[in-house]
Amino acid sequence: MNYVEEALKGNQLAGARLIRLLEEGDPQGIEYLKALYPHTGRAFILGLTGPPGAGKSTLVDRIITELRRRDLKVGVVAVDPSSPFSGGAILGDRVRMQRHATDPGVFVRSMATRGHLGGLSRATGEAVLVLDAMGYDVILIETVGVGQDEVEIVDMAHTTAVVCLPGMGDDIQAMKAGILEIGDLFIVNKADRPGADEVVKQLQVMLEMRTAHDEDAWRPPVLKTVAVRNEGIPDVVDAFYAHRDHQERTGILAERKAKRQMHFFRELVKEMAAERIFGAAEGSAEYDRMLEGLRARQIDPYTAAETLLDQTLGGR
Amino acid sequence: MNYVEEALKGNQLAGARLIRLLEEGDPQGIEYLKALYPHTGRAFILGLTGPPGAGKSTLVDRIITELRRRDLKVGVVAVDPSSPFSGGAILGDRVRMQRHATDPGVFVRSMATRGHLGGLSRATGEAVLVLDAMGYDVILIETVGVGQDEVEIVDMAHTTAVVCLPGMGDDIQAMKAGILEIGDLFIVNKADRPGADEVVKQLQVMLEMRTAHDEDAWRPPVLKTVAVRNEGIPDVVDAFYAHRDHQERTGILAERKAKRQMHFFRELVKEMAAERIFGAAEGSAEYDRMLEGLRARQIDPYTAAETLLDQTLGGR
Secondary structure (H helix, E strand, O other): OOHHHHHHOOOHHHHHHHHHHHHOOOHHHHHHHHHHHHHOOOOEEEEEEEOOOOOHHHHHHHHHHHHHHOOOOEEEEEOOOOOOOOOOOOHHHHHHHHHHOOOOOEEEEEOOOOOOOOOHHHHHHHHHHHHHHOOOOEEEEEEEOOOHHHHHHHOOOOEEEEEEOOOOOHHHHHHOOOOHHHOOEEEEOOOOOOOHHHHHHHHHHHHHHHHOOOOOOOOOOEEEOEHHHOEOHHHHHHHHHHHHHHHHHHOHHHHHHHHHHHHHHHHHHHHHHHHHHHHHHOOOHHHHHHHHHHHOOOOOHHHHHHHHHHHHHOOO | OOHHHHHHOOOHHHHHHHHHHHHOOOHHHHHHHHHHHHHOOOOEEEEEEEOOOOOHHHHHHHHHHHHHHOOOOEEEEEOOOOOOOOOOOOHHHHHHHHHHOOOOOEEEEEOOOOOOOOOHHHHHHHHHHHHHHOOOOEEEEEEEOOOHHHHHHHHOOOEEEEEEOOOOOHHHHHHOOOOHHHOOEEEEOOOOOOOHHHHHHHHHHHHHHHHOOOOOOOOOOEEEOEHHHOEOHHHHHHHHHHHHHHHHHHOHHHHHHHHHHHHHHHHHHHHHHHHHHHHHHOOOHHHHHHHHHHHOOOOOHHHHHHHHHHHHHOOO
């Protein structure tokens, strides 16, 4: 099978195989990705994040259905360890998700959350590139929203939704520092539970402070959904596209895309430099002596790193 | 002020200044750290992680008090965006923490969770080295436990506690994939709330599966605390030291320390290589052309990175 040709035609087996090769750090995977690269840059990339228990996976399931109703092909990259996509959670969810398994317009890939040679965010970025080249109109990245790694992952998205739930109370206050900044829209899921309106109000107040001083700024809407009953989903999808339109009008989308590309490039240079440097050093007696000195704390890691770089890169 | 000399004497102003220099990526900071390095490697490094709302900061506060009662000097590195230490949360907590502010045997540093030149885990590692050299017997790293970055941070610890709370129910199931693996002991805080015993039982069942096939394996205890009422804290501290003893007996501690050192070294080489490579390239007409080609998607980032590395490192 010619993986590149087949992936470009949308062959899911070929796409899955390519993503696997990239996850494993197979050099051949990179060669394939180079060939796919000119065909990327067209998809609308959505990020969806929020704490475990917010019902993200049901929400993703419903959003997929709504996007399909609008005749859009949907790729999903799940990097949430508690998501049924990536294999963390409850059997019921897993079964529920099967409904898209037979739809050729939907392709779900889950990322293992540990053990990526080049880091989780690189692996996710590469999976998104493959799905983009395969012709999916929308690519949805699902992640648990807390760590910096997750923030980096949603930084890849053109539009990011943060999922909250009723009864979060003070936790919303606590989220302030990290998550509030990255949301382009907010979804209060399980909105049939008590306390939903309070969370909506809290979010609105805090978001107002964020955007009060800039008239042209996007004002993130706060939407209520009950994903299990399929309520509020079209509004969420409309908000995704409203945000996209705003970003296109203001030129922010092009900016974000360029910034994302540069970030990916810099990370790549770092990874590949390390591969070459350690590849050249490993096995040499000199390098072994250095490691011994490190272990014994006779040499500090900074001096050791400088020495290693002087040998492979030459002085500044 | 001679920062190195003063830090070694335990001068907190000097320590704070050093950590700040390192956070800012100041090259002078690295020079100071090199001088401190031979004095590191003595502290007992504890990790404490768990979801927002689990009461981690109150728990840390009580653990500090208990360690002080045992005449141990305590350093804290808070990398939890929702922690009062790192400035995320509620005023009451912040005030409560002031009690240790006048105790010279306690030193708390909070890490900004974004904007570190060399990444959050490197910055945290360097802060730990400074506190270690300053002579703190125990260094407690507090973090929110979800993302890979956080997992990396607690990987630095010799012993890691995961904080849970009653009513987590299915979320414990969801945590399985990520957090359960990294806990050396588990604390069910707010154990006066309904559902505490259930969470304890759930954890015990899951942990049993983890260690069932290895007789010599450490069996992570599950402890109940009510931090606000100061209940259960001595048992937690005892468990920290029981785990440490077990690790020393089995040789795992030396192994973990060596692994941690290597990881830190590799990250350092990556960062420093990138600094040199981009430092050499930036400003050149050739590099500018490359960036232009990247933006226009005329060149893929892999080929661009290889070209850049060929120029600076030479072929493999």
